[in-house]
Amino acid sequence: MSFYPPAADSIRNRASEYGKLAIERCSKQWWPCPYPVATNINGTEGGMEYPMIVFCHNGTVPEGLYSVTDHEFGHTSFPMLVGSNERLYAWQDEGFNTFMNYDNWEAQYPGRHNRRGGIADYIEYAQSGARQETIVTPPDRFDPASREYIRRWAYKHPTPADFFRTIEDGVGEDLSWFWRGWFYTSGTIDQARFGSDTRSQIEGPMRPRR
DSSP: OEEOOGGGHHHHTTHHHHHHHHHHHHHHHTOOOOOSOOEEEOOSSSEEEETTEEEEOOOSOHHHHHHHHHHHHHTIIIIIISOOOTTTOGGGTHHHHHHHHHHHHHHHSTTSOOTTTOHHHHHHHHTSSOOOOOOOOOOTTHHHHHHHHHHHHTTSOOOHHHHHHHHHHHHTSOOHHHHIIIIIOOOOOOGGGOSTTHHHHHOOSOOOOO
């Protein structure tokens, strides 16, 4: 369902459709939506999510409304279903949700600029000098492991270590070098030095407790 004032009809008349698409796509790719209803309300803030109800404000273009609707309903998985602590580990909420939004945007608007997790924006940021994280692992086994993370921790409250452990179980690989380099250090990428010694530079004793 959608609720909005008559003045917003030219944009908001597709709000229910966008909500339906968001829920169906996330349910198919990741985990079935656990709630019986979903309501999209024209709110005054940019976007805010709660179980079964979201508030989305966009009165200019349909693409903007689709994007915010997909994002807010995407929170059904994180943190509504998998209840990680957003105040301590924001990336387990907004980060995972934005990752899911990327695929949904590509399905809706293939080939068009994607501001949520787009490769071009990521590269621009990585080259800006402001970036303080590293990422050096391919995502080829990520989707099945992510689905296992949702299945294993649905209706619970996982910590980062629980996520790390589940992904490692899913891909069958020790990724402590990656968790340390991406989540626990703030080194800046230096492409000139990127080479065979990279792994040894970021490996360390960090490993999620089992």
